[in-house]
Amino acid sequence: MKREIRFNLTLILAILAGIAVTFSGCKRKPELATLTTANVTEITINSAKTGGNISSDGGADITARGVCYGTATLPEITGQHTSDSNGPGDFTSDLTGLTASTKYYVRAYATNEAGTAYGNEVTFTTAAPVVATLTTLEATAISSNRAVSGGNITSDGGSAVTARGVCWSTAANPTLSDNKTTNGSGTGNFASDITGLTPGTTYHVRAYATNNIGTSYGNDISFTTSAVVPTVTTAAVSSYTRTSAVTGGNVTSSGGAAVTAKGVCWSTSTGPVATGSHTTDGSGTGSFTSTITGLSPNTTYYYRAYATNSAGTAYGVENHFTTSPVTVPEVSTSSVTSVGLTTASSGGNVTNDNGAQVTERGICYNTTGNPTISDTKIPSGTGTGTFSVNLTGLTSGTVYYLKAYAINSAGTGYGSQMVFSTSISDVIGNTYATVLIGTQLWMQTDLKTSKYNDNTDIPNVTVNEEWMVLTAPAYSWFNNTPSSVFGMLYNWYAVETGKLCPSGWHVPSDNEFKTLERHLGMTIAEADGSGWRGTNQGTQLKATTTWNPNTGTNTSGFTALGGGYRYGALGTFADFGVVTYWWSSTLHWDDTTKALYRRLDSTEGRVFREGVSKAGGKYVRCLKNQ
Missing domain, CATH: 2.60.40.10 (Immunoglobulins)
Structure with a gap:
């Protein structure tokens, strides 16, 4: 049984082998593949996209496929080509590394057992070179005077980048004409260190790249530097x-x-x-x-x-x-007012204590000049500000020198010196203001006493005929009309008594008149002359009122009034408001029947000196004895 089974199996195998030999002898021979070349798309300066379609594998497996390309017609796989997998059907090929502005020939290919087949040939030309493509990097590491930026060059545009970096400005879209860095060449990322910036300032930055075509820029970015102290x-x-x-x-x-x-x-x-x-x-x-x-x-x-x-x-x-040290106070002296026989008023103003409290202020005075607080003083409070003082117990007819003072811890400060003179009175009680001119103390108004200083009467002669024949002392008012403004007219016989002026005062001599005139600017030669002398001394002596016309300035303080005169030869009155005369106590130099006088006219600026009959009626201006 076992042998039968083995025989049957052997027979079956032999039959199958025979069948296989029979079929093998009938197999088709392989052929080249069939394919087409795709159109070229997405052409750039250095790349393109193409491909192919293998519609038949020719009876054998496709073991390789792609495109071959070159600058000559009918390119083959022995030249530049792509490899794009295997098998039939559609495929895509990326061409790279191309040269700008160049014509290329392209054919799809497919390889099988029978060999390599090619599709139809197509051509294309790469794009021309352009500027580079790049972006700007955000700023970092920002401080008061520097920052870090840079760029990224993604394409050189078909031409080598020979320079790159960043440029910056305080305005948007900076260019190479603004500030810039230089950071090598080529494509890719690079960093730029921006320095020399101003604190607290907004800057704009762009990366740049330069090739043979030109310079291109990245996007604009901005940043603000940090502030610093001023x-x-x-x-x-x-x-x-x-x-x-x-x-x-x-x-x-x-x-x-x-x-x-x-x-x-x-x-x-x-x-x-x-x-x-x-x-x-x-x-x-x-x-x-x-x-x-x-x-x-x-x-x-x-x-x-x-x-x-x-x-x-x-x-x-x-x-x-x-700072400045404490100094003596600053004080000014007020004018002296309300001057009487034995009284006067003044004061001062402490304008600055100069750093220390004023503990005392007031006025000081004497009769010799430049008074200090070691002389007679009258205190008047403390502190700064104005103050006033009444002086009493003064001596009549006396020149006084007065200053305001103020005391602080640094010492005593003084105001400017004021000079004044008290009034005098005659035996009948008339009061006369006085004025210091140079070194001479004069009455400021003309004498108008009806008594000598020994209290005896001076005859008052009003009748013209009587006056003209007088050889004895007499007086009268102008036009025989008493006046509160003008003095009396005296003949020289009254002057000659030596008793006309108040005690301690006298009628000035001719030389004493000269002293006055020289003080006012007259020369010695002019003063010694006769007639009209000097320049403007008469103008300085004349009051600013009572004259017709008023031409006086009274800058001397003498206050001469235009009181007229009494004509000795006729006893008549004349020239009120036009002329005035004063007797001197001196006889004429070559005629003792005459006495010397001074005359002022309303229209004349000089002073007249001459002699005249003692009978003339003229004014008397008294001078203090020295």
Whole structure:
């Protein structure tokens, strides 16, 4: 049984082998594949996309497929080609590494047992070179004067990048004509260090890349540098007192942020700060002036300018100065008024205590000049301000010198010296103001006493005929009309008595008149002459009223009035408002029947000197004895 089974199996196997030999002898011979080349798309300067379609494998497996390409027609797989898997059907091929502006020939290929078949040939030309493609990197590591940026060149545009970097400006879209860095060549990422920036400033940055075609730029980015404290200088002190000083400064840079405060700070020790004593003098940049107040006298202060912004406070160079020391007070002397026989009024004004309290103020006076508080003084309170003082117990007909004074811890300050003279009176009680001219003390008005200084009467002769024949003393009023303004007219016989003026006073001599005239500017030669002499001495002597016309200035204080005269030969009155005369006590130099006089006219600026009959009626101006 076992042998039968083995035989049957052997027979079956033999039959199957025969069948296989029969079919093997009938198999088809393989052929080349059939395929087409796809159109070229997505053409760039250095790449393109194409492919093919294998519609028949030619009866054998496709073991390789792709495209071959080159710059000559009918490219083959022995040249440049792609390998794009195997098998029939569609496939895509990416061509890379191409040359810009170049014509290429392309054929799809397929390889099987029969060999390599090619599709139809297509051509294309790569794009021309362009500028590079790049982006700008965001700024990092930003400080007050630098930042880091850069770029990424993703394509050189078909032409080698020979220069790259970033350019920047405070305006958008900077170019190579602005500030720039240079950071090598080629494509890819690069970093750029941007320096020399201004604090607190917004900058725009673009990466750039240059090839043979030109320069291209990345996107515009912006960043702002951080602010710093301002830059400020300190001005020198231009003036100072005991309690104040004037200085200032100049903010030359804001530091990139708004300057919100500026001024000067000070201290009695070094390193003053703006949180201590300081001025506030506005905001912003530029120069400014600061007035420092509330200082102490004779003290050294340290000061410096400051400026504040959001970054902090900056200071200029520190300087120092010393305030003025306490000095004696400043005081002015008031005019002397209400001068009488034994009284007067004055005062002063303490305008500055000069750093220390005024503990006493008042007036001091004497009869010799330049009075001090060691002479007679009259205190009048303390402190600054005006004050007034009444003087009593003075001597009539006396020249006094007066000053205001003020005392503080530094000493005594004095005002300017005022000179005044008290009035005098005659025996019948008439009061006469006096005036000091040069060294001579004169009555300021003409004499009008009806009694001698021994209290005896002077005859009053009113009748013209009687007056003209007189050889004895007499007086009269002009036109026999008493006056409160004008003096009396006297003949020279009254002068000759030596008793006409109040005691201690006398009728001036011719030489004493000359002294007056010379003090007013007349030369010695002019004074010794006769007739009209000098220049404007008469104008200086004449009052500004009572003259017709009024041509006087009275700058001398003599106050001569245009009172007229009484003609000795006829006893008549004449020339009121036009002329005035005064007797001297001196006889004429070559005719003792005459006495010398002085005359002023309304229309004449000079002084007339001559002699005339003793009978003439003329005014008398008394002079204090020396």
